[in-house]
Amino acid sequence: MILRKSILRHIKEKKFQYFGVIVLLLISIMLFVSMSMAISTLDTRNQQFKESYHQEDFHFIVSESIHQDQLSTWEQNFEIDLEKRSYTDVDYKSEDTTLRVFSLTEDINKPYISEGDLPNKQGEIAVSPPFAKAHDISVGDTVEVNNQNLRVTGFMYLPDYIYILERVSDLVNDPKSFGLAITGEDTLTNLSSRSVSQVIGQGNSEEEVASFKDHVVDNYSLLRWMNADENPRIEFVESEIESSEAVITTLPLFILVLSVMMVLMILKRQLEMQRKEIGTLMALGYRKKELMRHYLSHAGVIGIIGSILGLLAGAGLSIPITNLYSEYYNLPSISYFDWDMMVLVIGFIVPNVVLLIMTYFVIRKPLKQSPLDLLSPKDVSKGKKSMLERLPFFKKGSFISRFRLRLLVRKKTRAVYIFIGVMFSTILLIFGFVTYNSMDDIVETTYKKIFTYDYGVYYNKLQQGDLEEGASPFTNAEIQVQQLNDKEDISIDQKVSIYGFEPGTDQIQLLNDEEHLLNDKAESGFVVSQPLASVLGLELGDELTIGNAYNDKTITKEVKGVANVYIGFSVYFQLNEVNSFLGYPEGVYTAKWTNVEPTESEQILYVENKKDAIENFESTSQLTRYSVMGIAGFAFLIGVIVLTLITNLIVEENSPSISLLKVMGYKDNEISKMVLNVFTPIVLFSYVVSVPIAYYSIDGMMTSLVEQTGFSLPVNLSWFMIVLGFVIIMVTYFVSLWISKRKLKNVSLQEALKKQQD
Amino acid sequence: MSIVLSNVNKIYQSGEVNVHALKEASIEIPNKKIVAILGPSGSGKSTLLNVIGGIDRHDSGSVQVDDHQLDKMKDKDLTEYRRHSLGFIFQQYNLIPTLTVEENVEVGRQLSQNPLDMKEILEKVGMWDKKDKFPHQLSGGEQQRVAIARALIKNPRVLLCDEPTGALDEETGKNILKLLQFVNETYGTTVCIITHNNGIGEMAHKVIRMKSGEITEHFYNEAPVDPEKVNWV
Ligand SMILES: Nc1ncnc2c1ncn2[C@@H]1O[C@H](COP(=O)(O)OP(=O)(O)OP(=O)(O)O)[C@@H](O)[C@H]1O
Ligand SMILES: [Mg+2]
Numbered sequence: 001m002i003l004r005k006s007i008l009r010h011i012k013e014k015k016f017q018y019f020g021v022i023v024l025l026l027i028s029i030m031l032f033v034s035m036s037m038a039i040s041t042l043d044t045r046n047q048q049f050k051e052s053y054h055q056e057d058f059h060f061i062v063s064e065s066i067h068q069d070q071l072s073t074w075e076q077n078f079e080i081d082l083e084k085r086s087y088t089d090v091d092y093k094s095e096d097t098t099l100r101v102f103s104l105t106e107d108i109n110k111p112y113i114s115e116g117d118l119p120n121k122q123g124e125i126a127v128s129p130p131f132a133k134a135h136d137i138s139v140g141d142t143v144e145v146n147n148q149n150l151r152v153t154g155f156m157y158l159p160d161y162i163y164i165l166e167r168v169s170d171l172v173n174d175p176k177s178f179g180l181a182i183t184g185e186d187t188l189t190n191l192s193s194r195s196v197s198q199v200i201g202q203g204n205s206e207e208e209v210a211s212f213k214d215h216v217v218d219n220y221s222l223l224r225w226m227n228a229d230e231n232p233r234i235e236f237v238e239s240e241i242e243s244s245e246a247v248i249t250t251l252p253l254f255i256l257v258l259s260v261m262m263v264l265m266i267l268k269r270q271l272e273m274q275r276k277e278i279g280t281l282m283a284l285g286y287r288k289k290e291l292m293r294h295y296l297s298h299a300g301v302i303g304i305i306g307s308i309l310g311l312l313a314g315a316g317l318s319i320p321i322t323n324l325y326s327e328y329y330n331l332p333s334i335s336y337f338d339w340d341m342m343v344l345v346i347g348f349i350v351p352n353v354v355l356l357i358m359t360y361f362v363i364r365k366p367l368k369q370s371p372l373d374l375l376s377p378k379d380v381s382k383g384k385k386s387m388l389e390r391l392p393f394f395k396k397g398s399f400i401s402r403f404r405l406r407l408l409v410r411k412k413t414r415a416v417y418i419f420i421g422v423m424f425s426t427i428l429l430i431f432g433f434v435t436y437n438s439m440d441d442i443v444e445t446t447y448k449k450i451f452t453y454d455y456g457v458y459y460n461k462l463q464q465g466d467l468e469e470g471a472s473p474f475t476n477a478e479i480q481v482q483q484l485n486d487k488e489d490i491s492i493d494q495k496v497s498i499y500g501f502e503p504g505t506d507q508i509q510l511l512n513d514e515e516h517l518l519n520d521k522a523e524s525g526f527v528v529s530q531p532l533a534s535v536l537g538l539e540l541g542d543e544l545t546i547g548n549a550y551n552d553k554t555i556t557k558e559v560k561g562v563a564n565v566y567i568g569f570s571v572y573f574q575l576n577e578v579n580s581f582l583g584y585p586e587g588v589y590t591a592k593w594t595n596v597e598p599t600e601s602e603q604i605l606y607v608e609n610k611k612d613a614i615e616n617f618e619s620t621s622q623l624t625r626y627s628v629m630g631i632a633g634f635a636f637l638i639g640v641i642v643l644t645l646i647t648n649l650i651v652e653e654n655s656p657s658i659s660l661l662k663v664m665g666y667k668d669n670e671i672s673k674m675v676l677n678v679f680t681p682i683v684l685f686s687y688v689v690s691v692p693i694a695y696y697s698i699d700g701m702m703t704s705l706v707e708q709t710g711f712s713l714p715v716n717l718s719w720f721m722i723v724l725g726f727v728i729i730m731v732t733y734f735v736s737l738w739i740s741k742r743k744l745k746n747v748s749l750q751e752a753l754k755k756q757q758d
Numbered sequence: 759m760s761i762v763l764s765n766v767n768k769i770y771q772s773g774e775v776n777v778h779a780l781k782e783a784s785i786e787i788p789n790k791k792i793v794a795i796l797g798p799s800g801s802g803k804s805t806l807l808n809v810i811g812g813i814d815r816h817d818s819g820s821v822q823v824d825d826h827q828l829d830k831m832k833d834k835d836l837t838e839y840r841r842h843s844l845g846f847i848f849q850q851y852n853l854i855p856t857l858t859v860e861e862n863v864e865v866g867r868q869l870s871q872n873p874l875d876m877k878e879i880l881e882k883v884g885m886w887d888k889k890d891k892f893p894h895q896l897s898g899g900e901q902q903r904v905a906i907a908r909a910l911i912k913n914p915r916v917l918l919c920d921e922p923t924g925a926l927d928e929e930t931g932k933n934i935l936k937l938l939q940f941v942n943e944t945y946g947t948t949v950c951i952i953t954h955n956n957g958i959g960e961m962a963h964k965v966i967r968m969k970s971g972e973i974t975e976h977f978y979n980e981a982p983v984d985p986e987k988v989n990w991v
Pocket of ligand 2: 803920
């Protein structure tokens with residue numbers, strides 16, 4: 001149909017509007033697709049890695065040595081697969097750096113080789129990529145481990161060490177100080193005589209595994225048993241993927257909805273401008289169906305161009321994002337594109353279908369009118385006064401102020417869109433600020449102001465007696481939260497610890513939001529960390545009952561304070577009572593905080609080096625930081641586009657009045673004040689409303705995420721951020737005004753005359 | 759195609775005032791003839807044409823087109839009637855701004871089962887050399903000629919022209935009139951021309967005069983003159 005030609009020309013003529021709308025659609029679809037695809041590819045990588053490389057369902061260590069024949073018997077009796085694996089921890093170059101070397105397995109926890117080959121000769125090993133990167137190791141290098149020279153044949157990933165943690169209780173790992181390697185059994189035996197032997201296994205059902213476990217417990221002295229679902233090295237990635245999915249896909253979805261709304265607004269406007277054309281075609285004898293198809297294809301063209309480009313850009317962008325995440329989670333790059341149907345549906349089909357359906361309803365309206373009505377120059381409805389305009393204050397004031405007020409009232413939807421656009425940008429801007437800032441806040445408050453020690457030294461036996469000058473003893477243990485006030489069924493997925501300490505210490509300064517020292521409160525009640533408080537919804541004065549794993553004792557105490565410790569689920573209480581609660585003798589401790597680097601190596605279980613912890617936290621939080629900033633940046637861009645589109649539209653709609661005003665002798669500046677600046681109060685109002693909304697929604701989101709992440713982000717909104725946000729929003733607004741003002745300048749004087757003639 | 763109006767009324771309500779745009783209008787538009795509708799501004803000429811053309815509905819009376827009564831037809835049937843039988847030339851030219859001259863004419867051609875030749879029509883209205891221009895690059899008279907070409911190319915049975923020469927000078931105006939006469943003679947097209955220009959009445963087979971919505975006079979011309987000899991006012 002010849003009319004088709006007019007679609008592209010029309011788009012070309014209104015290129016700014018259509019371009020803006022297409023870019024909007026493109027960006028939002030790109031964001032959504034890239035993020036969702038990255039997440040789903042990541043998920044697939046994880047699943048494939050698990051399945052194809054036979055991730056263990058459990059592993060255990062017993063003190064007896066187990067013979068291969070025994071394994072075969074068990075395999076038959078319990079219908080499970082078992083394999084023996086040995087490992088040893090050796091120093092790499094210095095005492096600070098540990099390399100955990102595993103023996104090669106054949107069936108379970110098979111290593112994935114990402115570069116090079118499996119070690120198959122004596123004196124060969126393969127190492128984990130993060131460790132290799134941290135220590136500048138390439139394939140083919142020779143490394144010295146425990147005074148032996150080993151050749152690196154390749155890089156590998158282990159399915160039961162996806163999230164590499166030295167100890168199960170660690171939160172993060174520094175690849176500089178801990179890494180993994182695999183090697184043949186012979187090399188391993190040569191390397192160290194103190195290797196640990198574990199049995200790794202896969203079972204078909206939980207019952208089989210459980211009954212097998214009972215059997216092992218009854219007949220052997222079990223040192224450790226761990227199922228995959230309690231193994232943080234396996235579980236962490238899964239839960240992390242799940243929780244990121246929520247944040248990472250809802251934000252772009254939000255943006256997508258806004259874009260589709262904008263597209264509709266523009267299309268509606270375009271149709272209104274084409275009334276006459278529609279009327280002409282109807283009078284000429286074009287059928288409604290033909291016209292419907294023609295005008296729908298306007299929406300179709302925008303939708304298709306925007307969504308296809310968005311889809312392509314999103315798919316392309318998903319590769320680096322996936323790799324970034326993959327590296328962070330230590331997942332091998334098994335697959336690239338995971339064409340999740342949902343992503344395609346939401347990113348392509350839904351926007352197009354919604355656009356077409358909504359446009360259908362928009363077009364139906366003029367098509368229902370008679371051709372003559374459409375051909376008549378003025379829309380009758382525009383001549384009507386709205387209710388608001390009948391109000392008395394409309395009759396007062398100068399011509400200019402009445403004109404402005406009328407514009408505002410008549411263009412209610414435009415005002416609403418500006419309001420939403422500003423709100424949207426504000427929320428994301430504040431979101432970006434808060435997240436960015438809170439990462440620093442955590443380090444500043446938790447690690448610097450509250451944890452004043454440099455080293456936390458944990459012993460493997462109870463300690464007694466005096467410590468060096470300045471050091472402070474404490475007892476640390478895992479606890480269960482059993483009851484809160486009258487509520488009994490309380491469960492937290494994460495490990496909760498108690499710290500029995502001497503409130504008079506200098507090594508830890510429990511501060512609350514008002515920066516009051518809470519140490520003394522721990523004499524008579526519990527002081528809890530922020531994550532614990534937000535997961536349980538603790539308030540001052542609540543009665544909390546806790547139990548422990550060593551005996552049946554419980555204590556119930558009042559919550560006397562919430563300290564700004566943002567990492568970990570912890571309860572702080574005085575040392576003596578904690579000791580007696582755990583059944584320890586008086587005056588003992590299991591750990592100490594100190595500023596002196598520990599030298600004695602006996603009896604030390606591990607040392608928590610605060611400097612490393614800060615570095616670790618900062619490196620792991622980078623990813624979240626960049627993701628959030630990226631999304632906030634895009635959202636901001638969208639804000640600019642939306643505001644500019646709307647102000648542009650307003651200029652276009654009012655061009656007859658504008659040219660008339662120009663003919664009458666008004667200056668451009670005066671006209672732009674009348675036509676455009678009316679919306680300034682709306683922008684201000686929206687900002688004022690959006691700041692608290694942003695604050696509370698971010699706060700709510702952080703609370704809902706704390707259980708998965710184990711740290712709560714302090715949501716602190718400073719005046720500086722509020723002012724900075726305001727400045728940025730105003731700059732955006734004025735930039736869009738400036739762009740639209742140029743359009744206003746270009747409105748010709750003849751326009752008025754032309755329209756009169758029509 | 760014969761068109762017969764009997765006792766047609768059309769009242770516009772605008773606010774509290776009722777405008778009687780057509781008052782008991784009864785008239786016949788004879789088949790294959792040129793009819794001129796004359797009258798001062800606001801006398802109801804366009805309204806009459808719109809009712810005949812099926813883009814406006816009258817309030818009472820009947821409009822008979824061959825065997826069909828327009829007032830009984832559904833919107834859909836009216837569309838088909840316009841599509842297959844009518845050519846419209848609007849008082850405002852109503853070209854599609856995003857299409858070129860040729861494409862605008864094509865918009866009309868596509869609706870027809872026996873369209874005329876594009877080049878021939880564009881040459882007749884003197885727009886062949888400007889066929890690739892857009893409406894905003896044309897003068898008012900040129901736009902009018904494109905609108906005429908768009909209606910003519912359909913080779914309709916009835917051509918309804920609202921002020922086809924209003925914006926044209928005498929020479930081009932007369933060329934258009936010659937064209938309309940040519941179409942009438944060659945294809946037997948019924949042509950209705952609304953005009954302020956009393957002179958144009960001299961070339962019509964039948965003249966209808968209107969005033970304040972009423973048909974005040976109608977008569978047949980014994981000897982219609984050649985458009986060339988029309989007294990241009
Ligand atoms: N949509 C409308 N609403 C109200 N009144 C209308 C409408 N359309 C036409 N009228 C009125 O009906 C009367 C007849 O109008 P019409 O357009 O038929 O006049 P006309 O003879 O074509 O005049 P002109 O030569 O100026 O084109 C006029 O008084 C006009 O004001
Ligand atoms: Mg008229």
